[in-house]
Amino acid sequence: MRNPVFDIENWREIGATLARNKTRTFLTAFGIFWGTAMLAMLLGGAQGLEYVLRRNFDGFATNTGVMFPGNTSMAYKGYNKGRQWSMTTSDIDQIRRAVPEITALTTLNSYSSAVAYGRRHTSAQLQGVDSDYPQIYLPKMYEGRFINATDDASDRKVCVLGKTVSDNLFPGVSPLNKYVSVNGIYYKVVGVAGQTSEMTLNGRLEESVVIPSSTMRKSYNLGNSVGAVMFMVKNGVTPTDIKPRIIRILSNNHSLHPDDKQAIMYWDISEQFAMIDNLFMGISILALFVGVGSLLAGIIGIGNIMWVIVKERTQEIGVRRAIGAKPRDIIVQILSEGVVLTAIAGVAGICFAVIVLAIFEFITVGTTDMSVFQLSFSKAMGILITFLVLGTLAGVIPALKAMRIKPIEAMNDK
Numbered sequence: 001m002r003n004p005v006f007d008i009e010n011w012r013e014i015g016a017t018l019a020r021n022k023t024r025t026f027l028t029a030f031g032i033f034w035g036t037a038m039l040a041m042l043l044g045g046a047q048g049l050e051y052v053l054r055r056n057f058d059g060f061a062t063n064t065g066v067m068f069p070g071n072t073s074m075a076y077k078g079y080n081k082g083r084q085w086s087m088t089t090s091d092i093d094q095i096r097r098a099v100p101e102i103t104a105l106t107t108l109n110s111y112s113s114a115v116a117y118g119r120r121h122t123s124a125q126l127q128g129v130d131s132d133y134p135q136i137y138l139p140k141m142y143e144g145r146f147i148n149a150t151d152d153a154s155d156r157k158v159c160v161l162g163k164t165v166s167d168n169l170f171p172g173v174s175p176l177n178k179y180v181s182v183n184g185i186y187y188k189v190v191g192v193a194g195q196t197s198e199m200t201l202n203g204r205l206e207e208s209v210v211i212p213s214s215t216m217r218k219s220y221n222l223g224n225s226v227g228a229v230m231f232m233v234k235n236g237v238t239p240t241d242i243k244p245r246i247i248r249i250l251s252n253n254h255s256l257h258p259d260d261k262q263a264i265m266y267w268d269i270s271e272q273f274a275m276i277d278n279l280f281m282g283i284s285i286l287a288l289f290v291g292v293g294s295l296l297a298g299i300i301g302i303g304n305i306m307w308v309i310v311k312e313r314t315q316e317i318g319v320r321r322a323i324g325a326k327p328r329d330i331i332v333q334i335l336s337e338g339v340v341l342t343a344i345a346g347v348a349g350i351c352f353a354v355i356v357l358a359i360f361e362f363i364t365v366g367t368t369d370m371s372v373f374q375l376s377f378s379k380a381m382g383i384l385i386t387f388l389v390l391g392t393l394a395g396v397i398p399a400l401k402a403m404r405i406k407p408i409e410a411m412n413d414k
Contacts, residue, residue, distance in 0.1 A: 024305060029345040031301040032387065035294035036349030037356075039383055042287040044357045044375040050280050064136055064269040065239025067246070068108075068228035076257035085254045085263070087226040089217075094249055095229075099242050105231040106130040107213045109222060110202035115165060115209055116181045122168040125203035126182055128216030136232045137197070139205055142166075144176050144191030151190075152212040157219070159187035160210040163194040182209055185219050202228070239268040298345075298387060302338050303394035335392055342391035346384045350375070 072083045092107060106129050113126040131149040133139075139146055142163055151158050159180065166175050166189075175189045187209075195205035202208070216222065233239055243266055250256060256263045354375055361374070 024308070025341070028301040028305045029341055032298040032342055032345035032391070033349040033352070035298035036346045036383055036387055037353045038294045039287075039291040040350050040353030040375050040380065041356055042290060043379055043383075044353065045360070046280065046283050046287055048357070048361060048374070049283070050276075062270055062273045063233050063235065063238060064230065065233065065243075066228065066230050066267040066269065068265050070262045070265045072256060072260055073262040074257040074260040076260070077255045079255055085256070087229065087250065088253075089224040089226060091250060091253055092226060092229060094253070095246055098249060099245055101233045101237045101242050102231050103234050104132040104135040105229065106133040106136060107226045108202060108228040108230060109213060109216050109225070110208075110227060111183075111220070113183045113209065115169065117169040117175075117178065120169045122165055124162065124165045124182075125208040126216070127202055127208050127210045128213040129210055130213050132232075133210075133230075136230050137195075139193040140196045142192040142194065143174060144189070146191055146193060147210060147212050152214050155214045155218055156212060157185070157187045157215055158190045158211065160191040160193050161189055162204070162206040162208045162210075163192055164204075164206040165209060166192045180209075182211075183220075187211060238270045239266075240271070243268075295387070295390065298342075299390045299394045302342060302391045305341070306338050306394070335396070338391050338394065339388060342387050343384070346387045350380050350384060354380075 072081050075081045109128040111126045115124045131152050178189050179186045251258050
């Protein structure tokens with residue numbers, strides 16, 4: 001017997017058999033098509049959705065905490081509720097000593113400011129930060145450098161311009177080593193930066209002017225006041241784990257009620273990452289459930305059509321057996337029909353999924369510089385091979401039934 005793959009008569013017979021009942025063949029093929037398309041779209045779509053959500057946290061350390069003072073909601077030690085209070089540099093120094101789990105910390109102060117260079121003017125958010133800032137909230141550097149430890153220790157009058165501020169004041173030229181006026185005080189430009197994360201703290205970095213915290217406190221008479229604190233903890237620890245110690249220090253220093261939830265606003269960024277991880281675990285489970293359901297529906301359809309084909313061709317198979325066809329020939333013929341149907345419908349389903357994912361990416365994240373809603377070649381081949389293997393297995397029982405057909409019984413079948 002010739003190899004059925006290279007036997008043109010074998011392929012013609014497969015086509016004729018599948019075309020004999022076009023409606024049944026189409027519905028079975030559509031089940032396979034939709035199963036592969038759904039599974040492929042779920043896999044590619046989940047990857048893209050995860051990227052879009054995680055992009056909001058790009059450049060932001062996952063084990064980060066943020067805290068800032070609020071208004072008291074409980075009376076305590078003679079103070080009425082509704083009192084305003086401020087954190088100080090002394091509080092920060094004490095927290096650093098008492099909480100060794102903190103690996104990086106930056107104070108934050110900010111003001112709306114007028115920035116000028118020559119005759120050009122713009123508005124920006126003036127931010128005072130410490131040298132640990134890039135470890136916690138990674139900036140995207142376009143030119144120069146960010147604030148360093150020497151700038152902070154020496155109270156240098158240097159600044160980093162946000163990309164938008166730089167473009168407004170220095171269109172087409174580099175601002176490095178030039179001096180800009182911020183609320184009447186001149187600072188030397190040492191860098192141009194933007195933010196990699198979609199999250200904002202005290203305004204977007206592109207629309208800000210960043211100076212050392214120590215310089216800001218002295219230049220604008222802030223004394224030892226601290227507007228907010230952003231910190232990072234070591235691996236294996238979360239900001240929530242160290243929260244009681246920090247709350248205790250601030251409560252003792254500023255006569256705050258230990259149970260006052262509004263006096264100290266405390267945000268654990270790691271909880272947001274945990275929520276995203278849980279979300280995508282749920283999406284993965286849903287994709288698996290829908291994918292398995294689609295897979296089973298397609299496989300059952302293949303098994304059904306193979307069973308019907310065997311039933312309809314009982315006499316034909318019996319005649320073949322009578323004139324010398326081997327059981328192997330019958331099995332290969334029946335399985336070939338299922339494999340061809342699965343392969344054609346499966347490839348069509350994957351192609352459809354790729355087109356849908358491409359359209360969705362163009363609509364939702366067309367501004368990014370990389371593809372995110374996509375189906376990798378390995379995943380596409382994995383889906384197709386899985387359908388082919390299971391589709392072949394689904395046709396085994398009908399093929400074995402065809403092999404056992406006896407010529408005399410087939411001739412008497414009506």
